[in-house]
Every structure is written in C-alpha cells, then in structure tokens.
Amino acid sequence: MPKIVSIHSFRPGTGKSQLTANIATILAAAGQRVAIIDSDVHSPSIQWLFGLPEGAITHSLNDFLWGKCGIESTAVNLNPTVRHPLKGQVYLVxxxxxxxxxxxxxxxxxxxxxxxxxxxxxxVLLIDTQPGVQFAALPSIAFSDIQVLVLQLREQDLQGTGVVIDISEQLGISEMVLIVNQIPEHYNLREVQQKIEQIYQRPVLAALPYDELLADYNQASLLLERTSSNIFVVEHPDHPISLLLTNVAATLTA
Structure with a gap:
C-alpha cells in the first residue's frame, strides 16, 4: 500500500530537507519507487542536494493543477545524479x-x-513541506498518511512543535512521529528521546546527534556546482547517523 509522508517543522533550518533527501535515497537504494515533492517554497534545496543542474526543472506540480501539463511532466528522474546504483527509483516534483x-x-x-x-x-510519496503553520503548508500535511515532525532542542522548536501537533490533530492526522535533529554532544541521546516522547506523547523515531561531517554536507549543498549529488548516506553508508536514518526509513514504510 503506497504511503504519503509529510516531513515538517515549525521553523526553517532544522535539517528537514537534508533528512528528506537521505530518507528518499535509502528507500530507493532498497528497491522502492519514491518521489519527493519539494514544497518548501521559501528555501527549496532538494534539487541542490541531488546536484540537479539549473534548467533541469521545466514544470512544477502547480502547472498540472493549473492544467498546463500532464502529471508525468512534473517529475524529474534523480537516479542519474546519485553517485550510487539504486535498485529503485527516486523522482523530484x-x-x-x-x-x-x-x-x-x-x-x-x-x-x-x-x-x-x-x-x-x-x-512512497515524501513531501518536504513549507515550515510553519501558514495556510500554504496545511494542505500537504492534511493529505498525508504519516507526518514526521523535525525539531531541534531550541525553545522556539519546543513550543512550535506543540502548536503543529495541535493543528495537525485538527486536520485529522492521527499518525505523527518525531525526529530530534542536531542534538549537542553533551546531551544523552536516550534521555532526550524519552523526554521528548513524554512531552508530546508521540514516538521519537530518531534522536540524531550534531555531527560536523553532516553539517559540512548541509553547507556544501549551497556551494555545489550542481553537477552531482550531495547525499550523506551515499558517501557514508556506515556512519551512525546513516544507520539511524535507515531505521527511520524502514519504520516509515513498515
């Protein structure tokens, strides 16, 4: 049964798009057919993470909604940009x-x-949402089977995530899970996971530590010549964060 998974956060800068790109690649490497809808309109970064060159995108999903093209014209094949053979398929919309x-x-x-x-x-259809609770972000969330909320240990995130959960419940989203990202090294990851689950009464799929190597990948996505992908799990498949994300991908599609 295909699944629609929205990956959302209360504010920008939580690493949501990086997580989306890596989870999609993990699923495609395992043989699944995956599409990412990049609806983070203020800071779209999926195409840069995959090294998609300028001009490769000719249509958006909106063009289909406005009757300007067929649905197949909105999907860009990302497999050729990934420096790793994929058993499945990954698209960007x-x-x-x-x-x-x-x-x-x-x-x-x-x-x-x-x-x-x-x-x-x-x-699997993954939706990299526009952060926040603006009206433009809500339809993508409302039509999801599962919502993944990404947060960091910042006061704004901790308060805002509760707001997002309340609104998502009003929209009828019953399956919500959390990922705590970029946890400072002096924190105990297990204790963080238990505390966040206690606060929000939602499962935490992963408590991810801050890692300088992954942070470098986030920065590199802004500096790429956009000729090849910059997907962390491809270059570092045995890294502890890659293994945690592999578990996340498996849980979301179980």
Whole structure:
C-alpha cells in the first residue's frame, strides 16, 4: 500500500530537507519507487542536494493543477545524479506557490498525489513541506498518511512543535512521529528521546546527534556546482547517523 509522508517543522533550518533527501535515497537504494515533492517554497534545496543542474526543472506540480501539463511532466528522474546504483527509483516534483497563495481547487491537490502515485507506480510519496503553520503548508500535511515532525532542542522548536501537533490533530492526522535533529554532544541521546516522547506523547523515531561531517554536507549543498549529488548516506553508508536514518526509513514504510 503506497504511503504519503509529510516531513515538517515549525521553523526553517532544522535539517528537514537534508533528512528528506537521505530518507528518499535509502528507500530507493532498497528497491522502492519514491518521489519527493519539494514544497518548501521559501528555501527549496532538494534539487541542490541531488546536484540537479539549473534548467533541469521545466514544470512544477502547480502547472498540472493549473492544467498546463500532464502529471508525468512534473517529475524529474534523480537516479542519474546519485553517485550510487539504486535498485529503485527516486523522482523530484517541485511545488511552487505564488506569493504563498493557493489559487486552485485544494481538492485537486489530493487527486494529484494519487495520480502521481499511480502514474509513477510509487511506493512512497515524501513531501518536504513549507515550515510553519501558514495556510500554504496545511494542505500537504492534511493529505498525508504519516507526518514526521523535525525539531531541534531550541525553545522556539519546543513550543512550535506543540502548536503543529495541535493543528495537525485538527486536520485529522492521527499518525505523527518525531525526529530530534542536531542534538549537542553533551546531551544523552536516550534521555532526550524519552523526554521528548513524554512531552508530546508521540514516538521519537530518531534522536540524531550534531555531527560536523553532516553539517559540512548541509553547507556544501549551497556551494555545489550542481553537477552531482550531495547525499550523506551515499558517501557514508556506515556512519551512525546513516544507520539511524535507515531505521527511520524502514519504520516509515513498515
């Protein structure tokens, strides 16, 4: 049964897009067919992480919603950009909004997700959402089977994540899980996981430590010549964070 998974955060800068790209690659390497919808319109970075060159994207999901192209025209094949043979398939579908407004029938968005799944024969559709609780971010969340909330140990995140959970419950999302990212090294990861689960009464799939190597990858995504991918789990498959993300991917698709 195909799954729609939204990966969301209350604020930008939590590492949400980096996690999305790596989870998608793990799934594709394992033989699954995956598409990423990059709806983080203020800071889209998936294409840079995968080294997709300028001009490779000609259509967005909005073009389909506005009747300008077929759904298959919105999907870009990312396999050629990954420096690792993938048993499955990974696509990128950009999703742009105009001045953060939605000027199409929102019900069409749900239909487009289903059409993408059927047309591309997807196992998983990942949505890298626009951070926050603005109206533009809510439809993608509402149509998800699972919501992954990414947070760091910052006061803004700790307060905002509770707000996101309340709104998601109102939208009817019953399956919500958490990832705590970039935890400072002086924290005990197990204690952090238990404390966050206690606060939000939601499972924490991973408590990820801050790692300078992964931080360098985040920075490199801004500096790439955009000719090859910059996916952490491809270059460092045996790194502890890669192994934790592999467990996350397996849990999300179980």
């Amino acid at each position: 950009p999703f742009a909004t105009r001045n953060s407004t939605i000027d199409y029938d929102i019900s069409l968005l749900s239909d487009s997700f289903e059409l993408l799944i059927n047309t591309l024969r997807l196992d």
